Amino acid sequence: MSADPVLRVEDVDVVRDGNPILREISLTVRAGEHWAMLGANGAGKSTLLSLLGALAHPTRGIVEVLGHRLGRVDMRQLRSYVGHVNPRHDLRSPLKVEDVVLTGLTNTIERVPRWKPTPRQVADADRLIALLGLSDRHSARWPTLSQGERGRALIARALMPSPQLLLLDEPATGLDVAGREQLIERIDTLQHTYPDLASVLVTHHLEELPPGTTHVMLLRDGRCLASGPSDEVLTSDQVSKCFDHPILLTRVDGRWSVRANRPARPQVG
Known part of the structure; x- marks a missing residue:
């Protein structure tokens, strides 16, 4: 430490x-x-x-x-x-949970046009989604998530840059x-x-x-x-x-x- x-x-x-x-x-x-x-x-x-x-x-x-x-x-x-988790995340697009988590790498709210994550980055996102208890909501879209699911997705997003x-x-x-x-x-x-x-x-x-x-x-x-x-x-x-x-x-x-x-x-x- x-x-x-x-x-x-x-x-x-x-x-x-x-x-x-x-x-x-x-x-x-x-x-x-x-x-x-x-x-x-x-x-x-x-x-x-x-x-x-x-x-x-x-x-x-x-x-x-x-x-x-x-x-x-x-x-x-x-x-x-810095992994900053704000529950008032101003996402307007119906992104899937995986895509929301991946935006933690670009430090943006929306997906960056023409940006494509590496297979390793996708695997890291999937691991964090599982760690936050959202495996069964992996492909669910943002508007369909409960407030609690959104909060846990945002924590996974904040952890993407390690x-x-x-x-x-x-x-x-x-x-x-x-x-x-x-x-x-x-x-x-x-x-x-x-x-x-x-x-x-x-x-x-x-x-x-x-x-x-x-x-x-x-x-x-x-x-x-x-x-x-x-x-x-x-x-x-x-x-x-x-x-x-x-x-x-x-x-x-x-x-x-x-x-x-x-x-x-x-x-x-």
């Missing part, structure tokens, strides 16, 4: 139209670590993920992605080495319970299949965290409330502060669950 960080964020601020979105954020992600960024809506999670994915520049501070400092590197080229870093932006958005559990199971499989792959997952639902989550950053109002190993950061007290609500956090078989931590009702009689 490499000692060099896959991501390094140092004292980063993001200001838009005079409004601070992120303030004094620092983060280091190394190979094989699986981070989750948690916080209420508006906490700054998606803004931070856009920096990690080389989609935006910080107002102040340092962001290094795969050893390249933003502001000193071709952002478009750098993005081709990235060192996988970014997951609220991957369980819009999924029912079955779809969510299938997705989490496959993400957990990836973490065992690619031991050196680093990942960052953004969510505001602790139930969506895979069991293999190693580290967590809690964001509140654009600031880091806590950051570090998941077992140290994910406590009832800190999660309650993060979401500004009394929460009782439990973990069973590697999965987290939450409920409101209300005072016990007085006994009557």
